[in-house]
Amino acid sequence: MCERLANQGLRVIVAGLDMDFMGKPFGPMPQLLAIADYITKVHAICMHCGDLANHSFRTVPDNALIMLGEKESYIPLCRGCFVAAMEKQPTVG
Numbered sequence: 897m898c899e900r901l902a903n904q905g906l907r908v909i910v911a912g913l914d915m916d917f918m919g920k921p922f923g924p925m926p927q928l929l930a931i932a933d934y935i936t937k938v939h940a941i942c943m944h945c946g947d948l949a950n951h952s953f954r955t956v957p958d959n960a961l962i963m964l965g966e967k968e969s970y971i972p973l974c975r976g977c978f979v980a981a982m983e984k985q986p987t988v989g
């Protein structure tokens with residue numbers, strides 16, 4: 897749909913998470929990123945070290961791929977803090 901609209905000359909803007917809570921490519925985003933003319937990645941601030949955060953770390957023990965939540969369920973983490981947090985949380989994955 898996005899490509900068809902863009903081919904018709906329309907400006908298409910898509911926003912979404914590029915990775916799931918495990919740090920894996922999420923849903924249709926890899927395909928959309930591949931065909932996009934321009935990509936802007938917006939980052940939060942890592943809640944552990946203050947660096948730029950590109951991961952959404954799930955803080956509750958739930959392995960569902962899609963789980964709606966806000967501050968009570970997710971925190972933004974940079975790559976290094978995300979990897980360290982994932983290693984401390986063996987129940988997820």
Ligand SMILES: [Zn+2]
Nearest residue numbers: 942945974977
């Ligand atoms: Zn960090």
